[in-house]
Amino acid sequence: MHDQAQRLRTMVAQANRSSAGRDTRVITISSGKGGVGKSNFTLNYALALADQGKKVVILDADVGFANIDVLMGVKPKLTLAELIRKQVTVWDILETGPMGIKFIAGGSGFQDLLDLQPEQFDYLIEQLGLLQGYADYVLIDTGAGLTAQSLRLILAADDIFVVLTPEPTSITDAYALIKMVINREPNARMKLLVNRAQSNEEGREAADKIKLVAERFLNLQIPILGILPDDPNVLRSVKKQVPFYIAHPETVASRSLKQLIQAQLHGEAEQDTSPKGMKQFLHRMARLFR
Ligand SMILES: Nc1ncnc2c1ncn2[C@@H]1O[C@H](COP(=O)(O)OP(=O)(O)OP(=O)(O)O)[C@@H](O)[C@H]1O
Ligand SMILES: [Mg+2]
16 A cells, blocks of 8 residues: 555656646536436537647546447547556547547446556556646546546546536536535535526526525535537437537537637636646545545
């Protein structure tokens, strides 16, 4: 155990030294209730960021269930499973998707990152650490519900996007997730993304319900990242296995996403000076898995 802690410290020190280039921001996309549109959001958000000249890597952490690769009709040659077996490096499993985005497929053959042997886990952390400076964003798509594994990925990220729909069950489950995260990590930076809203008002009402209870009971301010409309072209794109941002660039979902990103990048350029990046992610992962 002592050796392992030492190895992790060395890795973090290495990541700190390799801080030339850009800071890589790690965002975990999560939800209380499943099926609210996390994977579709993650993929199309990545494409919309690429459209703005950003370099993005998606990490499909919903291991055991192929998701992101199916949504874009790409069959990955190698996955996290091969990485964890230490057969390959992170550069070998980095697949290329449309518009130059990169992704790491979840793979099957292991159930949970928590089941890994210490040296497998160290290797995973070390390899993910190599992405520092390579990409502007690493987006981590998690599976439905809160497993111990997804909670750790959530807690280690710079930003946590909590995706919900305006359905009451989705709202209460999102609040339950927020409460659990903030109990574990009082400094967690969460943002609300309301998906499948019938109107902007409906989306805002759903977000406001959460904002209000979070303020009152958790003394927490949660900003709204954005509201995305319910759009029949999303399902059409899923069936075609072509992301909606590419298959239907002019549909309402694509246009809303574009606006959301432009507003976000504008806001980041203006005020965001908080510490962030893959380096912090590695620190926190190492701490949380111990
Ligand atoms: N904006 C939208 N408008 C209409 N339908 C949508 C929208 N977003 C998602 N959907 C529908 O919801 C389905 C589930 O989406 P997705 O797989 O992205 O959810 P998820 O949260 O990743 O699910 P899981 O929790 O199982 O990982 C899609 O196949 C699509 O039919
Ligand atoms: Mg999903």
